[in-house]
Amino acid sequence: MRKIFTVLLLLTLSMPAIADSCILPDKNPFMGTYQQQVGFGLGTGFDTGWLLPPPVRPVPFFIGTFTYSQPTTFFRVPARRSINISETLGLKEKYGWKWQDYTIPMIYLTEDIAMFRYKRLYMGMGAGMGLQAQENERLGAKLIFQFKVTFGFNITKQWATELFIQHFSNANTAEENNSYAFYGAGFTYNF
Numbered sequence: 681m682r683k684i685f686t687v688l689l690l691l692t693l694s695m696p697a698i699a700d701s702c703i704l705p706d707k708n709p710f711m712g713t714y715q716q717q718v719g720f721g722l723g724t725g726f727d728t729g730w731l732l733p734p735p736v737r738p739v740p741f742f743i744g745t746f747t748y749s750q751p752t753t754f755f756r757v758p759a760r761r762s763i764n765i766s767e768t769l770g771l772k773e774k775y776g777w778k779w780q781d782y783t784i785p786m787i788y789l790t791e792d793i794a795m796f797r798y799k800r801l802y803m804g805m806g807a808g809m810g811l812q813a814q815e816n817e818r819l820g821a822k823l824i825f826q827f828k829v830t831f832g833f834n835i836t837k838q839w840a841t842e843l844f845i846q847h848f849s850n851a852n853t854a855e856e857n858n859s860y861a862f863y864g865a866g867f868t869y870n871f
Contacts (some may be wrong), residue, residue, distance in 0.1 A: 684763060708751045708758040709794045709802035712837050714870035717760065719747040723864025725768075727775050734845065735861045740771035743781045743846070743862050746835075758794045763787070764810070768860070777833065782860075786812045787850075788826055800834040822857030824848050832868075840868045 681717065689775030711717050726734075726737040727742030749762040765784045788810020808827045815822055825848070832842040849859040 692746075692748070708760065710749070710760045710792065710804065710832070710840075710868070711751045711756070711870050712834070713827040714838070715751060717747075717749040717841050717868050719745075719749065719762075719842070719866055720862050721745045721747070721842070721844060721866025721870035723844065723862035725770075725779070726861045726863065727777070728858060728861070735774060738783070739774045739777070739779055741782065741860070742769045743767070743860075743864065743865070747868075754791065754793045760792050760804075762792070762808075764790055764808070782816055782818055784814055784816070785814050786810060786824060788824060790826060790828065792828065792830060796837045802832040802834070803834045804832070806829075807829065815854070817856055818858045819848070819860070820851040822853035823850060823853055825851045826830075828832050829839075838870045839871075842866050842868065 684691060707713065720864045723743045725739045725743065727737040743766055745764055745766040747762045747764045749760040752759045752761045764787065768782055768784050770782045772779060785826050788808050792804040792806035794802060794804050808826045810817065810824055811822050812824050826846065828844055828846045830842050830844045832840050836838045844864050844866070846862045846864065847859060848856050849852030
């Protein structure tokens with residue numbers, strides 16, 4: 681865990697250099713010159729694991745997310761700040777977990793930071809925090825923390841498609857912290 685936080689700290693400290701070398705300063709890779717964005721994504725769940733190494737055991741657990749975003753910067757690096765409303769959907773038992781017990785709505789605030797841009801492709805990393813509607817035996821707290829890696833492609837100036845890897849946990853604020861992990865895809869519309 682210390683290695684992961686060390687890597688994230690180094691990336692954060694190097695962001696101004698990344699911004700100057702990889703990202704055009706007058707454009708936000710997520711949104712271009714637009715000031716608002718809506719997005720929708722669907723993902724499939726994986727049992728246990730963080731993002732690195734990636735979880736490899738798919739489970740009958742899914743997520744749907746609606747997002748509203750506005751452009752911002754983070755230490756001069758283009759970013760987007762979002763409010764997210766998600767619904768998880770569990771269908772049956774697998775690997776000893778009753779996934780149907782984890783069908784829970786969530787709301788959380790996030791900030792995605794542009795890490796790389798090349799022509800119409802971009803990569804972002806983000807973090808956030810929010811609430812899930814109820815505690816359960818998997819995440820024993822309503823307070824949740826989110827980490828996300830996004831790979832996007834700008835189809836037009838207004839439309840983009842994104843692939844994402846997303847992780848939710850309670851950051852050990854409760855005894856139960858088995859986390860949720862999702863791989864998914866979605867689209868965004870800028871206006």
